[in-house]
Amino acid sequence: MIIGSISENLNLEKRVAITPEIIKKYKSLGLEINLVKNYATHLGIQDDEYELNGAKILDSENEVLSSSDAIVQMNILNDSNLNKLIQKQILIGVLNPYSNEKKLKEIISKNINCFSLELLPRITRAQSMDILSSQANLAGYKAVVDSFSYFQKAIPMMMTAAGTISAAKVLVVGAGVAGLQAIATAKRMGAIVFATDVRMASKEQVESLGGKFLMVEGSENLETAGGYAKETSDEFRKKQEELITETLKKIDIVICTALIPGKKAPIIIKKEMINVMSTGSVIYDLAASQGGNSELTQVDKIVDNNGIKIMGETNILNKLPISASNLYSKNMFNFISNLFNKEKNSFDINLEDEIIEKTKIK
Numbered sequence: 596m597i598i599g600s601i602s603e604n605l606n607l608e609k610r611v612a613i614t615p616e617i618i619k620k621y622k623s624l625g626l627e628i629n630l631v632k633n634y635a636t637h638l639g640i641q642d643d644e645y646e647l648n649g650a651k652i653l654d655s656e657n658e659v660l661s662s663s664d665a666i667v668q669m670n671i672l673n674d675s676n677l678n679k680l681i682q683k684q685i686l687i688g689v690l691n692p693y694s695n696e697k698k699l700k701e702i703i704s705k706n707i708n709c710f711s712l713e714l715l716p717r718i719t720r721a722q723s724m725d726i727l728s729s730q731a732n733l734a735g736y737k738a739v740v741d742s743f744s745y746f747q748k749a750i751p752m753m754m755t756a757a758g759t760i761s762a763a764k765v766l767v768v769g770a771g772v773a774g775l776q777a778i779a780t781a782k783r784m785g786a787i788v789f790a791t792d793v794r795m796a797s798k799e800q801v802e803s804l805g806g807k808f809l810m811v812e813g814s815e816n817l818e819t820a821g822g823y824a825k826e827t828s829d830e831f832r833k834k835q836e837e838l839i840t841e842t843l844k845k846i847d848i849v850i851c852t853a854l855i856p857g858k859k860a861p862i863i864i865k866k867e868m869i870n871v872m873s874t875g876s877v878i879y880d881l882a883a884s885q886g887g888n889s890e891l892t893q894v895d896k897i898v899d900n901n902g903i904k905i906m907g908e909t910n911i912l913n914k915l916p917i918s919a920s921n922l923y924s925k926n927m928f929n930f931i932s933n934l935f936n937k938e939k940n941s942f943d944i945n946l947e948d949e950i951i952e953k954t955k956i957k
Contacts, residue, residue, distance in 0.1 A: 596940060598931065599629040599663025601656045603670060607909070609916035611635045612667045612688065614924040618648040621928065624937055627651065631659050638917055665942065667927055671695050682706045685942055687930065689713050689726065692956050693857040699956050708944060709956040712930060713856075716953045723929040724950070728772045729922035734881055734911050735776030735852065739765075741911070742848050742879040743784065745897075745904055751785020762787050766839075766846045767806070768863055768888055769853030770797035773881055777850045778806045789842060791835070792853075809842060811835050840868045847873070851880040851888035860885040866900070874902035883907025930954075 598621060600612045611634065613621075618628050628650040632642060642652045653659050660666065660679045668688035671677070680686065680702055690711035692699055699709055712726045722728075743750055743763075752762040765781045767774045770792035781788045782805045790801045791809040798808040811834045843849070843864075854860050860882035869878070869891060880892040884907075891898050892907040912919040933950055936943040946952045 596625070596664045596935070596942070597627045597629055597662060598665050598667055599659040600634065600667050601631045601659050601672075601676070602634055603668065604673065605637055608669050609637060609913045610669045610920045610923060611638065611916075612669050612920075612924060612927055613645075613650075614920050615640060615644045615648045615650075616921075617924045617928050618645065618650050621931075622649045624932065624935055625940060626931075626935065629653055629659050629663055631656050635920075638920065665931070667931070669923065671698065674698070677702055680705070680707050684708075685710070685934075687712065687927065690956065703956060708942075710930070710934075710951075710954045711956055712926065712954060714954045715930075716949055718949060721950050724926050724933070726923055726926045729926055730912060730919055731771065731773035731852075732776045733915050733919050733922070735773035735850070736780045737911050737915055738773070738850050738852075738879045738881050739777050739780040739784070741914075742850060742877045742906065745906065746848055746877050747875055748847070750781075763847045764845055765789070765848045765850065766791070766809075766842060768792075768839075768849065768851045769882075770794070770801050770808075771852060771854075773852040774850070775800055775804060777852065778804045781848075781850075782806070786848070789846070791839065791842075793831070793835075809838055811838055835863070836865070836868065839864065840871060843868055844871050847876050849876075849878040849889075851878065851882050851892075853888050854882050854885060858885075860888055862886070862888060862890050864889040866890045869900055869903055869905070872903050876903045878903065878905045880905065880907040881911065884909050 621628055630645055630650050630652055632652055632654050646652055665685040670688055671690045683706060685708045687710045690709060692711050703709060715721045715724055749760050750763045753760040763786045765786045765788045767777045767790040770790050778788050778790055788806040789809055790806045801808045853863060878889050880887045880889050882888045883892050883894050887907055889905055891900055891905045894907055894909055898905040934942050944951060
């Protein structure tokens with residue numbers, strides 16, 4: 596059986612689904628790897644490195660797509676390449692079924708099996724495949740580093756003969772994987788960190804990292820069975836808005852990470868709330884690609900609102916593509932290991948397996 600992968604649209608995505616060191620693991624399962632020429636040269640990884648590890652380099656995308664039993668990607672293929680897929684092939688990646696519903700229905704109707712890794716269940720057995728966690732960890736780290744670079748003051752407290760510089764105060768909105776990594780990174784760099792989340796379970800996690808958890812008075816745990824945040828009521832949002840507005844008066848940097856799977860990101864920080872912040876403050880919105888947690892967020896732009904910078908990027912991991920690709924390729928391999936039956940030398944789509952059932956697009 597053959598695993599294939601082609602280059603992504605480099606204007607949008609610099610990560611790759613297969614890195615050289617993972618190929619030997621695929622080979623140990625009895626799988627072959629076909630890659631398109633210059634697959635990862637944009638990352639400084641030459642084709643020779645892939646070939647030395649046992650991959651076959653083909654001249655064109657068409658060759659890879661037509662010769663592979665399973666296609667593994669970072670994102671969904673473009674329309675032209677989707678049309679080249681053939682019956683009984685398997686497509687695996689971050690397929691975003693909520694926004695690509697029509698495309699996916701069309702290719703599924705051609706008897707092509709599609710698996711979207713962001714739908715993985717939050718169970719112990721799926722942790723090694725959890726692309727949301729591995730990628731969000733890096734995103735939380737990078738958001739802090741980038742926001743600190745735009746903040747024109749020192750981050751840690753510094754005591755000098757000329758006087759004391761106070762530590763920067765950071766608010767992290769959303770304490771999922773990205774938020775927790777943002778808290779940890781900001782604390783390591785000497786900031787005073789506050790965090791808020793609708794999931795009460797996150798309070799202990801925030802405090803274990805040295806952050807102060809901001810709790811809406813009388814709030815209940817708004818968490819789904821899968822561990823994600825639920826949508827909040829109007830009453831909760833009003834109380835949350837009052838709490839955050841009061842907090843923002845003393846905050847220098849805000850890291851926004853709050854997302855609801857399959858829906859537009861909740862707007863948590865409104866324009867009038869931003870206006871209470873001090874000049875020179877920074878808001879980094881990791882939810883920008885899904886609309887943003889800040890009302891003023893614009894994708895891939897730095898908005899200046901009376902001296903307060905609001906930043907949002909389509910894909911922050913394009914700034915850490917090698918680290919992100921290394922983690923993603925390991926997640927992908929672990930998923931395929933679960934899907935592939937070595938004894939039968941075939942992919943076993945067993946819908947009684949929760950991992951396979953949850954990630955398969957229907």
